[in-house]
Amino acid sequence: MEETVRSASPTAPAAPPSPMRWVSAAATHVGRVRKVNEDALLERPQIGLWAVADGVGGASAGDRASALIAENLSTIGDASTAPAFLAAVCDRLRDTNDTLRREAAEANVTIASTVVALLFFRQHYACAWAGDSRLYRLRDGRFEQISRDHSEVQELVDRGVIDAATARHHPHANIVTRAVGATDQLEIEVVHNQLFDGDIFLLCSDGLTKTLEDDEIAQRLQQPIDQAVPALIEAALDRGAPDNVTVVAIKVQSAGGGDERE
Numbered sequence: 001m002e003e004t005v006r007s008a009s010p011t012a013p014a015a016p017p018s019p020m021r022w023v024s025a026a027a028t029h030v031g032r033v034r035k036v037n038e039d040a041l042l043e044r045p046q047i048g049l050w051a052v053a054d055g056v057g058g059a060s061a062g063d064r065a066s067a068l069i070a071e072n073l074s075t076i077g078d079a080s081t082a083p084a085f086l087a088a089v090c091d092r093l094r095d096t097n098d099t100l101r102r103e104a105a106e107a108n109v110t111i112a113s114t115v116v117a118l119l120f121f122r123q124h125y126a127c128a129w130a131g132d133s134r135l136y137r138l139r140d141g142r143f144e145q146i147s148r149d150h151s152e153v154q155e156l157v158d159r160g161v162i163d164a165a166t167a168r169h170h171p172h173a174n175i176v177t178r179a180v181g182a183t184d185q186l187e188i189e190v191v192h193n194q195l196f197d198g199d200i201f202l203l204c205s206d207g208l209t210k211t212l213e214d215d216e217i218a219q220r221l222q223q224p225i226d227q228a229v230p231a232l233i234e235a236a237l238d239r240g241a242p243d244n245v246t247v248v249a250i251k252v253q254s255a256g257g258g259d260e261r262e
Helices: 061-073 082-107 152-158 166-168 214-221 225-238
Strands: 006-010 020-029 040-044 049-055 112-121 126-128 133-141 142-145 188-194 200-202 245-254
Touching: 020 040, 020 225, 040 061, 040 082, 040 225, 040 245, 049 061, 049 166, 049 245, 061 112, 082 112, 082 126, 082 188, 112 133, 112 200, 112 245, 126 133, 133 214, 142 214, 214 225, 225 245
Parallel strands: none
Antiparallel strands: 006 020, 020 245, 040 049, 049 112, 112 126, 126 188, 133 142, 133 200, 200 245
């Protein structure tokens, strides 16, 4: 019997007090083809931290790599400042990278995983990632990819060699250029910006984005969060879900009843 692991956690953020509140839900599924779920997720709405990790295909123990990322990020406590929070996340990812490199050297294999992490602190968010697990944002009806894939096909798109539609089905679509555990020095990309009332964020593994188009994802995200997540998983399964599928969704709400954009 197939198993979907789900959680839904309405919460208010931990101290320090914040003008923003949020509700989140998460689910992961092994898919229709794979025997092992090499995805892992982290959902810690109490401190404003979420992550999705996807064990690199073709490498050994991808499930070990993704699980260790989630485990190490779970040790982060409440942060006093946004820079300290982001530094803690990046430090945990680099520590995980070092551990995986040691384990891989002893076994003479590669043990690696992509990661995308989302952090909330008061009225701001930051995203830190390596690989092709993604962060999207739905704001005022506009669905936008916030992260940028670290992959061979993305580099081809950036150089104008192929377009985004071709990249989706390119034979090298699964080859990432960054991952936790892939190299001795982990390169983490970071973006940050302001939160607004009504923002919806989606973290996901490529098992979702390679089965559903962006507009299909955006449409389902407009449901209540605890309905949107299982709807996305089911839609991927209906398309055959050849890979593991992991989805984390977060909706932001202003405690003050509104938030003006600049």
